[in-house]
Amino acid sequence: xxxxxxxxxxxxxxxxxxxxxxxxxxxxxxGYIVLVERKVMADMQAxxxxxxxxxxxxxxxxxxxxxxxxxxxIIPDKADRLLFWLxxxxxxxxxxxxxxxxxxxxxxxxxxxxxxxxxxxxxxxLGIYGIVLGGWASNSHYSLLGALRSAAQLVSYETAAGxxxxxxxxxxxxxxxxxxxxxxxxxxxxxxxxxxIGFFIYMVGSIAETNRAPFDLPEAESExxxxxxxxxxxxxxxxxxxxxxxxxIIVAGxxxxxxxxxWLRPFASSHTALPGTSIELLDALPSLxxxxxxxYCFYLAPKQPVKIQKMxxxxxGGLCLIIAGVLAGALFASPAVLQGIHGAFWFLAKVFTxxxxxxxxxxxxxxxxxxxxxxxxxxxxxxxALVNLIATATALLAxxxxxxxxxxxxxxxxxxxxAVAIFLAKNDEVDSAVPVMDGE
Amino acid sequence: MGxxxxxxxxxxxxxxxxxxxxxxxxxxxxxxxxxxTTLLATAGVFLLRQAEFLFITQVILYVxxxxxxxxxxxxLVNLDVSLLQYQFNRQRFVAGxxxxxxxxxxxxxIKMGKTSLFPQARVPExxxxxxxxVADALFGxxxxxxEIASILLLVAMIGAVVMAKxxx
Numbered sequence: 001x002x003x004x005x006x007x008x009x010x011x012x013x014x015x016x017x018x019x020x021x022x023x024x025x026x027x028x029x030x031g032y033i034v035l036v037e038r039k040v041m042a043d044m045q046a047x048x049x050x051x052x053x054x055x056x057x058x059x060x061x062x063x064x065x066x067x068x069x070x071x072x073x074i075i076p077d078k079a080d081r082l083l084f085w086l087x088x089x090x091x092x093x094x095x096x097x098x099x100x101x102x103x104x105x106x107x108x109x110x111x112x113x114x115x116x117x118x119x120x121x122x123x124x125x126l127g128i129y130g131i132v133l134g135g136w137a138s139n140s141h142y143s144l145l146g147a148l149r150s151a152a153q154l155v156s157y158e159t160a161a162g163x164x165x166x167x168x169x170x171x172x173x174x175x176x177x178x179x180x181x182x183x184x185x186x187x188x189x190x191x192x193x194x195x196x197i198g199f200f201i202y203m204v205g206s207i208a209e210t211n212r213a214p215f216d217l218p219e220a221e222s223e224x225x226x227x228x229x230x231x232x233x234x235x236x237x238x239x240x241x242x243x244x245x246x247x248x249i250i251v252a253g254x255x256x257x258x259x260x261x262x263w264l265r266p267f268a269s270s271h272t273a274l275p276g277t278s279i280e281l282l283d284a285l286p287s288l289x290x291x292x293x294x295x296y297c298f299y300l301a302p303k304q305p306v307k308i309q310k311m312x313x314x315x316x317g318g319l320c321l322i323i324a325g326v327l328a329g330a331l332f333a334s335p336a337v338l339q340g341i342h343g344a345f346w347f348l349a350k351v352f353t354x355x356x357x358x359x360x361x362x363x364x365x366x367x368x369x370x371x372x373x374x375x376x377x378x379x380x381x382x383x384x385a386l387v388n389l390i391a392t393a394t395a396l397l398a399x400x401x402x403x404x405x406x407x408x409x410x411x412x413x414x415x416x417x418x419a420v421a422i423f424l425a426k427n428d429e430v431d432s433a434v435p436v437m438d439g440e
Numbered sequence: 441m442g443x444x445x446x447x448x449x450x451x452x453x454x455x456x457x458x459x460x461x462x463x464x465x466x467x468x469x470x471x472x473x474x475x476x477t478t479l480l481a482t483a484g485v486f487l488l489r490q491a492e493f494l495f496i497t498q499v500i501l502y503v504x505x506x507x508x509x510x511x512x513x514x515x516l517v518n519l520d521v522s523l524l525q526y527q528f529n530r531q532r533f534v535a536g537x538x539x540x541x542x543x544x545x546x547x548x549x550i551k552m553g554k555t556s557l558f559p560q561a562r563v564p565e566x567x568x569x570x571x572x573x574v575a576d577a578l579f580g581x582x583x584x585x586x587e588i589a590s591i592l593l594l595v596a597m598i599g600a601v602v603m604a605k606x607x608x
Binding site: 080083086114115119121122123125126128129133135144147148151152154155175 | 467470473476492495496504505511512570571
C-alpha cells in the first residue's frame, strides 16, 4: 500500500481506517460472542441452545440486535435524565477507546504508544463511571446497590490484576504493547512460562473487572434484578452489553499480549521450512484449520432441514473458504504481509481461547457472596501478587548477577509463591470458619 | 495559531469551564462529574506538552481511582436533604481578596517568565521516554524524599485501618 500514498498521509489515513474497521466489526463480534456463550452454556447443560434463526442459530445475533433497536426506550420518571443518558455512552466510549493501543498484528494497530499498556488500563478503568453514574441516575435501589458493588469490586481487583501484569512487565522492560510482544520474540518464550502465577492472578482479576460470573455481583439477578442496568431498556441497555463484551475482548487482548505472545505464532523463534519449499509447517497450520471448518460447513449444509438454512450454512462455508484462501495466499507473499495476516489470525485465536475460558468459568463456578469476593481480593490475591512480584524480580536479579537460566530461577520463584498461596489459603479458612457479627 | 495552540485553549477552556460548573452545581453528583471533566482536561494539557507519563498517572490515579471513591461516597449521601440546604457561606469579601491575591501572583509569575501575557506555546521535539525519565528521577536523585513520602502514606494507611477496624 505504501506506493499508493505518500507515507506522511498514510500515517494518518491508516489508523483512521483501522479505527473505523474496529468500531464497525466490534458490535458484530460482541453479538457472536453472545451466541457462542449461549451455545457453550447449552452444551454444558446438555441442551441445544438457539437453533431456530439460521442453521444452528447462526443468525440469532442479528435478530437480537434488530429486536433491541426496535424496543421502546424507557426513562424512569424520577431518573436524572442527563446522567441517565450519558452513562451508557461513557461505558461504550471508554471500552472502544481502549482499542486504540491494542496490537492485533504487527501492522494492525491504531497507535503504538510508549505508554500503551497504561493507556489501555486507564481508559478501560474509566468505564466504571458508566456503571456507577448509570446506577445512581436510575434512582432505584437495585441499580444503586449494583453500582456500589461494581465500584468496590473494580477498585479492589484492579490492584491485584495490575500487580499480576507488572510481573510480566518486568520481563518485557517496556510499556509499549508492540515492544512487549517483540521482547517475547527475542527471548524465544511466552511470558506465561516465566510468570504463570502472574497470569493466573490477572485472569481472576480480569473476570472480576469485567463483572463476569462467578464475580458478577453487580448484576446478580437473584439479588438485584439486573444490578445497575435494571432501569435500562432497548438500545441503551444494549450499549451496556456492548461495553461489557468489548471489555472482555480488551482484557483478553491484554493477557494475550503480555503473557501469550501477542500476535506471535507458537514456536515463533524457530524457523524450519518444509522440505523442498520455503513454507514453514506452523505457518501452513492456520489455513488448513480454516479449510477444515469450511469443509465441515459444506458437509453440514445439505443436512439442514429448510432450504434457507442450507443456503446460510453454505455461505458460512464459503466465508471460511475465503479466509482460508487469504491465509494460504499470505504464505507466498512477502514476510511482512505474512506476519500481518497470520499475526491477526493468531492474536484473535488466542483472544477467543481466553474468552472461551471466561465462558467455561461462568458455567462451572457458583457465584461468590460479596464478603467472600472482597476477602478473596484483598486477603488472598493482592498479597499473593505482591509475593509473586518480589519473587519474579529476585529471579531476574539473580539471572543478571550470577548468570544461568531465567526459567530455572522463575520456577524457584513460582514454588515460593505457591507455598505462600497455600499458607494464605489455609489461614483464610480458619478465619472464615468463625463468622463475627456486629454486637456479638 | 497552530493546532497545538487550538488544542491547548480547548483543554484550558474545558478545565476552567467545568471547574466553575463544579462549584456552582447544587447536585453533588453533577459536581463530581464536572470535576472529572476538569481533571481529564488537565490531563489533556499534560499530554499536549508530551508529558505522557504524567498524563496517564493523572488519568489512572485521579480520574480512575480517587474520583471513583468520591463518587462512591457521594452516592450514599441523601441528596434530597443536601439540595435544600444552603450551600454557600456568605464570605464574599474574604473570597474576593484571596482571588485577587491569586490573580496577582499568577500575573507576576507569567510576567517574570515571558514578555507577553500570551506566550507562544512551544512544543519540544520528541522527548526522551517519559516513564524511564520519571523512574530515573524518583529512584535516583530523589530516592530519599520518595521513600519518606511512601512511609508517610503507609503510616496513614495503617492508621486508617486501625481506626476503622471494629473490635472483635
